[in-house]
Amino acid sequence: MELSNASQMALQAKERTIASLFTNDDRAKSMSIKAASLFLDYSKQNINDDELATLFSWAKEQKLTENITRMFAGEKINNTENRAVLHTVLRAPNSVKQTILKTEADEVIETEKRVEQIVNNIRSGKSVSAAGKRFTDVLVIGIGGSFYGVKVALSALNPFCSPSLSVHVLANIDGGAVHEKLAKLSVDTTLVIVISKTFTTQETMLNAQAVKQWMRSNANNELIDFSELMQLQWYAVSTNITKATEFGLSATNVLPMWDWVGGRFSLWSAVGLPLALAIGNNEFSQLKNGAYEMDQHFLTSQFEQNMPVIMALVGLWNRNVLGHSSLAILPYDHGMRALPGYLQQTDMESNGKSVNKQGDHLSCATAPIVFGQEGTNSQHAFMQLMHQSNEIIPTDFIVALQGSSDLKEHHKVLVANCFAQSEALMKGKTLLQAQQELIEQNFDKEDAEQLAPHKVMKGNTPSNMLLLDKVTPYSFGALLALYEHKIAVQGFLWNINSFDQWGVELGKQLGQQILAVIDGGEDVSLSSSTTALISQFKSANFCK
Numbered sequence: 001m002e003l004s005n006a007s008q009m010a011l012q013a014k015e016r017t018i019a020s021l022f023t024n025d026d027r028a029k030s031m032s033i034k035a036a037s038l039f040l041d042y043s044k045q046n047i048n049d050d051e052l053a054t055l056f057s058w059a060k061e062q063k064l065t066e067n068i069t070r071m072f073a074g075e076k077i078n079n080t081e082n083r084a085v086l087h088t089v090l091r092a093p094n095s096v097k098q099t100i101l102k103t104e105a106d107e108v109i110e111t112e113k114r115v116e117q118i119v120n121n122i123r124s125g126k127s128v129s130a131a132g133k134r135f136t137d138v139l140v141i142g143i144g145g146s147f148y149g150v151k152v153a154l155s156a157l158n159p160f161c162s163p164s165l166s167v168h169v170l171a172n173i174d175g176g177a178v179h180e181k182l183a184k185l186s187v188d189t190t191l192v193i194v195i196s197k198t199f200t201t202q203e204t205m206l207n208a209q210a211v212k213q214w215m216r217s218n219a220n221n222e223l224i225d226f227s228e229l230m231q232l233q234w235y236a237v238s239t240n241i242t243k244a245t246e247f248g249l250s251a252t253n254v255l256p257m258w259d260w261v262g263g264r265f266s267l268w269s270a271v272g273l274p275l276a277l278a279i280g281n282n283e284f285s286q287l288k289n290g291a292y293e294m295d296q297h298f299l300t301s302q303f304e305q306n307m308p309v310i311m312a313l314v315g316l317w318n319r320n321v322l323g324h325s326s327l328a329i330l331p332y333d334h335g336m337r338a339l340p341g342y343l344q345q346t347d348m349e350s351n352g353k354s355v356n357k358q359g360d361h362l363s364c365a366t367a368p369i370v371f372g373q374e375g376t377n378s379q380h381a382f383m384q385l386m387h388q389s390n391e392i393i394p395t396d397f398i399v400a401l402q403g404s405s406d407l408k409e410h411h412k413v414l415v416a417n418c419f420a421q422s423e424a425l426m427k428g429k430t431l432l433q434a435q436q437e438l439i440e441q442n443f444d445k446e447d448a449e450q451l452a453p454h455k456v457m458k459g460n461t462p463s464n465m466l467l468l469d470k471v472t473p474y475s476f477g478a479l480l481a482l483y484e485h486k487i488a489v490q491g492f493l494w495n496i497n498s499f500d501q502w503g504v505e506l507g508k509q510l511g512q513q514i515l516a517v518i519d520g521g522e523d524v525s526l527s528s529s530t531t532a533l534i535s536q537f538k539s540a541n542f543c544k
């Protein structure tokens, strides 16, 4: 990021307090914005109007509008994989699909209809298992982008999920996870959906094999033909029909994916099938409608009134001008507890890069370290560091005005805590205030002076406050699209490719190499540390 006067602006910003920027009541009003049922207050950021204006004009100079337009139009902006980035088209009306995708639109529309039909058939009991029973459970197998979207939406939209069809997600390659899931399930009432764009991902394939084996061993083999069971009880979402059919899936049960939909942006495709099964077709459409409205807001609004652009620029300001390396995501919402994990992938896998699109080394920092947890749990854990360490950690607070349960008192306390934390992070507590407080609590002057430094809170921590009226499929769809676009804008401005993820490859490759050594091979290229660890593992497992 090359802002000509960045260091001077940083100096100025670091010398002031955020609270001092509130010179009149207008700040909260002018630094807040509504879009697609969401409300963003960014007035507690350490930025003033002039600095924001500088960022807006800088973004214009960097051809941000052109980049956004190119993405929506389907240009191959993922240059290292020569792919378009068109998850937005999946939530657009059919006429837009036809304009952008041309002949491919037919397959996309047809797939949407297939999803709806499967959802209707399963939820109505028209489609039953090989044992003739109604499905009570869906087991989803997938990882990374083929997991986080489904997981976060299932949890956030839990009040909308059918009580008679439970959806479970299996991602990690850990026998413990497999046993934990399968212990709750019965072969006769479980539908399986394997989600894997490539259908080669090691974790997903091994988990799918284990589940298939479990079904084979536990089905009533005298009465049930296993290939019929696969036909009735297994679906997949993948670009790789060949691999899926080799695995044993019927080709008609493999719903397509397209190379122009990145895994971490794929919830809007047939990858959303498990979610649609849980919440129903109408609610799944609402999720897409909310995202579409955010897309339209993003595409058509001036930068000064554009929620994703504002969030992106404020994020760049924090990261590159003020030098803050992290971003805390704090949803004050039990349903949204999976959001920090989801955004870790969306943000860090997209923008965790250090070369630009041309392959030249970048001199500036890119994606922040994203972490978080649901409030108020985070207040009783890492927020101590946010209040009193030397680290300044910009924060996104997310909360719904109306709670999803009937426990109104709980919601009042939850919201009060959320607002209180944003205020406390901004204002902090000075030494003088701490001393004063202690004296008011009847400490004598000397004790008050000794204790006071321990009670100082640095304050000046910038935060966004994102409000949803209520967590609904519509507002949650808008929220996910908001973050998708914020991250894309940051990638455009850093001139990086946010849509590839080569960084995961080396670990996968070495994983295969190490597996070969565990299985008896030799590899002199491994470090002595790793070689010794492998020996330890082998003696614990194979030398008893």
Ligand SMILES: O=P(O)(O)OC[C@H]1O[C@H](O)[C@H](O)[C@@H](O)[C@@H]1O
Binding pocket: 143, 144, 145, 146, 195, 196, 197, 198, 199, 200, 201, 204, 263, 264, 349, 501, 504
């Ligand atoms: O959908 P799959 O092909 O199984 O890939 C699953 C995941 O694999 C890797 O971890 C990639 O980094 C992710 O972006 C991808 O979503």
